[in-house]
Amino acid sequence: MNDSIKLLINPLKREISLTAKSNLLEVFLAEGVNIPVLCNKNASCGKCRVVVKAEASPVTEIEALSLGETLISEGYRLACKTEILGSGEVFIPVESREDLLESAYFGNELTAIRNKDFPYPVKHGIDHAGSDRKYLAAVDMGTTTLTGYLFDYGGNFLSNCSCFNPTILYGCDIITRITNLKNSDDFQKLRNSLLAEIKRLLNTLCFRAKGIDADDGQPTGPDSICKIAVCGNTIMQHIFMGINPVEIGLFPYRPVVKDLLHMNAIELKDFHIIGLSGDAEVVIAPSVSGFIGGDAVCGVLATGLHKSSEPCLLIDLGTNGEMALNYRGKIFAASASAGPAFEGYQIGSGMRATIGAIDFVRIDDESNIHYSVIGGVNPKGLCGTGAISAVSSMIKAGILNEKGHIIPPLMTGRIRKGSMVIATENETSTGRTIVLTDKDIELIQQAKAAFASGITCLLHAAGLETEHLKKILIAGAFGSSMDMESLKTIGLIPYKTDAEIVFVGNAAGAGIVMTLLCEDAEREAIEVAGAMQTVEFAFMKEFEDEFMEALFFRTNAIC
Numbered sequence: 430m431n432d433s434i435k436l437l438i439n440p441l442k443r444e445i446s447l448t449a450k451s452n453l454l455e456v457f458l459a460e461g462v463n464i465p466v467l468c469n470k471n472a473s474c475g476k477c478r479v480v481v482k483a484e485a486s487p488v489t490e491i492e493a494l495s496l497g498e499t500l501i502s503e504g505y506r507l508a509c510k511t512e513i514l515g516s517g518e519v520f521i522p523v524e525s526r527e528d529l530l531e532s533a534y535f536g537n538e539l540t541a542i543r544n545k546d547f548p549y550p551v552k553h554g555i556d557h558a559g560s561d562r563k564y565l566a567a568v569d570m571g572t573t574t575l576t577g578y579l580f581d582y583g584g585n586f587l588s589n590c591s592c593f594n595p596t597i598l599y600g601c602d603i604i605t606r607i608t609n610l611k612n613s614d615d616f617q618k619l620r621n622s623l624l625a626e627i628k629r630l631l632n633t634l635c636f637r638a639k640g641i642d643a644d645d646g647q648p649t650g651p652d653s654i655c656k657i658a659v660c661g662n663t664i665m666q667h668i669f670m671g672i673n674p675v676e677i678g679l680f681p682y683r684p685v686v687k688d689l690l691h692m693n694a695i696e697l698k699d700f701h702i703i704g705l706s707g708d709a710e711v712v713i714a715p716s717v718s719g720f721i722g723g724d725a726v727c728g729v730l731a732t733g734l735h736k737s738s739e740p741c742l743l744i745d746l747g748t749n750g751e752m753a754l755n756y757r758g759k760i761f762a763a764s765a766s767a768g769p770a771f772e773g774y775q776i777g778s779g780m781r782a783t784i785g786a787i788d789f790v791r792i793d794d795e796s797n798i799h800y801s802v803i804g805g806v807n808p809k810g811l812c813g814t815g816a817i818s819a820v821s822s823m824i825k826a827g828i829l830n831e832k833g834h835i836i837p838p839l840m841t842g843r844i845r846k847g848s849m850v851i852a853t854e855n856e857t858s859t860g861r862t863i864v865l866t867d868k869d870i871e872l873i874q875q876a877k878a879a880f881a882s883g884i885t886c887l888l889h890a891a892g893l894e895t896e897h898l899k900k901i902l903i904a905g906a907f908g909s910s911m912d913m914e915s916l917k918t919i920g921l922i923p924y925k926t927d928a929e930i931v932f933v934g935n936a937a938g939a940g941i942v943m944t945l946l947c948e949d950a951e952r953e954a955i956e957v958a959g960a961m962q963t964v965e966f967a968f969m970k971e972f973e974d975e976f977m978e979a980l981f982f983r984t985n986a987i988c
Contacts, residue, residue: 432448432449433446433447433448434446434447434448434449434513434514434515434516435516436456436483436513436516436517436518436519437517437518437519438460438462438518438519438521439518439519439520439521440520440521441462441521443460443462445460447513449513449514449515450486450512450513450514451512451513452509452511452512453479453481453485453506453508453509453511453512453513453519454466454470454477454508454509454511454598456513457508458595458598458618458622461625461626461629462521463592463593463595463626464476464477464479464508464521464525464526465477465525465593465597465774465780466508466509466597466598470509470598471509472489472491472492472495472507472509472510473491474775475495475496475507475777476525476774477507477508477509477525478496478500478505478506478507478508478522478524478525479505479506479507479508479511479519479520479521479522479525480503480504480505480506480519480520480521480522481504481505481506481511481513481517481519482504482517482518482519482520483513483514483515483516483517483518483519484513484514484515484517485506485511485512485513485514485515486510486511486512486514488501488506489507489510491507491510492506492507492510492511495507505522522859523785523809523858523859524780524809524810524859524861538731538933538934538935538936538938538939538942539589539934539935541939542578542586542589542938542939542942543586545584545585545586545946547943547946547947547950548733549943549947549948549949549950549953550947550949551583551584551946551947552946552947552948552949553565553584553656553945553946553947553948554948555582555655555656555710562652562653562654562655562706562709563581563582563653563655564579564580564581564587564634564635564638564653564654564655565579565580565581565582565584565654565655565656565657565945565946566578566579566580566631566634566654566656566657566658566945567580567657567658567659567938567941567942567944567945568627568630568631568657568658568659568660568941569659569660569661569724569727569935569937569938569941570594570623570627570659570660570661570662570665570666570669570724571594571661571665571724571747571748571937572594572597572602572603572661572662572665572747572748572749572769573593573594573597573601573747573748573769573772573774574591574592574593574594574772574781575591575592575593575594575626575627575630576589576590576591576935576938577589577590577591577627577630577631577633577634578634578938578942579631579634579635579637579638579654580942580945580946584946587634587637587638588633588634588635588637588638589634590630590633590634590637591630592626592629592630592633593626593781594623594626595622595623595625595626596619596622596623596665596668597769597774598622599615599619601748601768601769601774601775602748602749602766602768602769603662603664603665603720603748603749603766604678604766606619606664607664607674607675607677607678608678610673610675613673616668616673616675619668620668620669620671620699621699621702623665623668623669624669624699624702624703625702627703628651628702628703628704631650631651631654631657631703631704632650632651632704635649635650635651635653635654636649650704651703651704651705652704652705652706654705654706654709655706655709655710656709656710656711656712656945657694657705657709657710657711657712657945658711658712658713658714658941658942658944658945659711659712659713659714659723659941660713660714660722660723660724660726660727660937660940660941660944661714661722661723661724662720662722662723662724662725662749662751662764663677663684663687663716663717663718663719663720663721663722663723664677664678664719664722665722666686666713666714666716666722666723667684667685667686669713670686670690670697670698670713671697671698671699672685672686677719677720678719681719682718682719682720682965683718683719684716684718684719686713686716687715687716687717687718687958688715688955689712689713689714689715689951689954689955689958690711690712690713691710691711691712692710692711692713693707693708693709693710693711694706694707694708694709694710694711695707695708696711697711712944712945712951714726714727714940714941714944714954715954715955715958716958717762717958717961717963718963720749720764720963721751721762721763721764721961721963723941723958724745724751724937724940724941725745725751725753725762725764725937725961726940726954726957726958726961727936727937727938727939727940727941727943727944727954728743728745728751728753728904728936728937728940729743729753729760729762729940729957729961730940730943730944730950730953730954730957731933731936731937731939731940731943732902732904732933732936734753734755734760734902735755735760735957735960737755737900739899739900740754740755740756740891740893740897740898740899740900741754741755741898741899741900741901741902742754742884742887742888742898742900742901742902742928743902743904743933743936744880744884744901744902744903744904745904745905745936745937746767746771746813746880746903746904746905746911747767747771747772747905748766748767748768748769748772749764749766749767750764750765750766750767750876750879750880750883751763751764752764752765752880752883752884752887753961754887754888754891754893756891756892756893759891759960759962760957760960760961760962761887761890761891761961761962761964762961762962762963762964763883763886763887763890763963763964763965763966764966765879765880765882765883765966766879767875767876767877767879767880768872768875768876768879770813770816770869770872770873770875770876771813771816771817771873771876771905772812772813773786773810773811773812773813773816775872776811776816776865776869776872776873777864777865777866777868777869778810778811778851778862778863778864778865778869779810779811779812779813779816779869780809780810780811780812781812782803782812782813782814783803783812784803784804784806784809785802785803785804785806785807785808785809785810785858786802786803786808786809786810786811786812786815787800787801787802787803787808787810787811787812787815787851787852787863788801788802788803788812788814788815788818789801789814789815789818790815790818790819790822790851791818791822792822792823792825792826792828796826796828796837796839796841796843796844798843798844798849798850798851800815800851800852806858807856807857807858808851808852808856808857808858808863809857809858809859810859810863811851811863811865814911815851816865816869816873817873817911817915817916817919817921818912818915819849819851819865820865820870820873820915820919820982821914821915821918821919823835823849824918824919824982824983824984825918827984828844828849829870829982829984830982830984831981831982831983831984832981832982833867833870833871833873833874833980833981833982834847834867834870835847835848835849835866835867835870847866847867848864848865848866848867849864849865849866850862850863850864851863851864851865873919874980874982875980877919877920877921877979878920878976878977878979878980879976880921881920881921881922881923881975881979882966882972882975882976882978882979883966883972884922884923885923885971885975885979886964886966886969886971886972886975887964889969889971890964890969895923895925895926896925896926896927898923898926898928899928899929900928900929900930900931901922901926901928901929901930901931902931902933902936903916903930903931903932903933904933904934904935904936904937905934905935911932913930919982920979920981920982920983924983940954
């Protein structure tokens with residue numbers, strides 16, 4: 430029998446017990462300690478860096494390649510490849526921390542939510558007479574990020590926050606996650622990690638609300654929530670409900686459940702992990718098909734796309750690349766899996782859009798690099814908006830060719846063949862350079878090509894061309910911070926379009942809030958889901974050709 434050992438996790442100041450030879454990442458997962466991992470724990474992403482000050486398994490060959498001699502000598506390890514053999518300390522460096530539940534980009538949707546600026550009256554059907562459970566919560570289960578909002582009975586906004594979706598540890602995209610579910614135990618581990626993180630999200634929401642609505646003696650955690658509404662892609666919603674989604678990944682990609690659901694929390698398997706009271710009301714948004722879920726429905730609902738009298742396109746710049754088009758009363762919807770590059774993941778120096786992330790990059794006529802940082806602090810990494818603006822600037826500066834290779838006409842200290850240093854080690858908070866490489870740009874190319882080809886094919890499915898579009902709505906975690914010029918320059922949005930472009934923030938989050946607070950919105954969500962028609966790009970011969978063409982940059986594009 431393995432002996433129990435103690436491990437102090439800093440700077441969290443948490444002491445945990447584990448058995449000898451435990452995998453460090455698995456321990457973190459079980460204990461709710463989140464660090465970024467995007468490679469299904471095979472060490473290829475190199476994101477789960479920690480400093481181990483305890484007896485541990487020998488450094489593996491892949492760790493040596495990923496970290497290098499200097500970091501290895503400083504005690505750095507990859508958590509996914511490290512077994513702990515004795516008691517001691519593990520320090521999580523700043524670049525690996527996901528413990529701060531903050532997001533810099535709660536965009537236009539948050540203003541509407543704060544002001545209750547909804548096209549429906551606030552009427553949620555909860556009778557709170559005599560109850561000490563005083564909160565209502567909405568959660569958008571994004572593929573990469575979980576986002577939550579908290580309200581009082583009157584629908585008044587109290588708090589919001591976001592966090593890492595822990596199921597990404599099983600794969601950076603939804604299909605990879607379900608492919609890696611080998612048995613029921615794997616599914617249960619994945620689901621438990623999701624429910625535990627939702628509990629942490631709700632705890633944080635309630636803690637923040639306590640500062641606004643202090644009322645000592647009453648519940649202040651998830652047990653103080655009387656109603657919660659959730660949305661996500663179809664697979665995430667199935668995981669939340671406790672339904673193994675493996676079959677959705679197989680033709681004909683049919684979900685087990687599509688309808689909007691109402692239930693008491695006690696009817697939800699393992700509801701106690703979230704910390705809800707058994708009689709709390711749970712609402713799950715309706716889905717459309719295997720890859721068009723409740724988040725897409727909520728996005729349409731929040732933006733009013735279904736009511737548009739002219740051709741209007743909604744694009745969600747997230748991992749799954751959902752998009753919807755309204756034309757002549759029909760709503761065409763599709764998903765073009767883009768990966769998490771636009772959310773700051775997979776990129777070598779990438780991170781979420783939080784304090785310390787570079788969110789804008791500009792190259793001047795003298796090839797000097799300028800950038801801005803969220804929070805005005807020393808930079809820690811590069812978020813999605815920063816990566817997109819960097820690529821856009823490189824195209825305009827003539828240092829990026831159409832294939833996405835960095836080939837500057839003149840080498841500088843920061844701009845060299847195959848890489849561009851955005852911030853030096855002396856400028857960053859981590860002491861390591863923030864760099865964009867050819868490999869990173871390839872990920873941006875693949876993501877933008879998924880959207881660009883998807884837009885073209887969705888328009889063709891409706892019998893339209895680019896010039897017919899009158900409005901494009903851009904949603905996503907940074908849907909209010911990205912500039913149109915950069916999106917056009919990299920080729921994500923069609924170059925030729927004269928459509929009005931509107932940034933709408935987290936449309937799915939706004940839609941699930943409406944579903945939570947407004948009975949009329951809930952009814953309309955059901956109607957929207959019934960009206961949406963799924964377009965399967967896999968069955969369109971032109972999609973692959975469009976995708977391959979969209980991989981190239983138009984290096985002569987001036988927007």
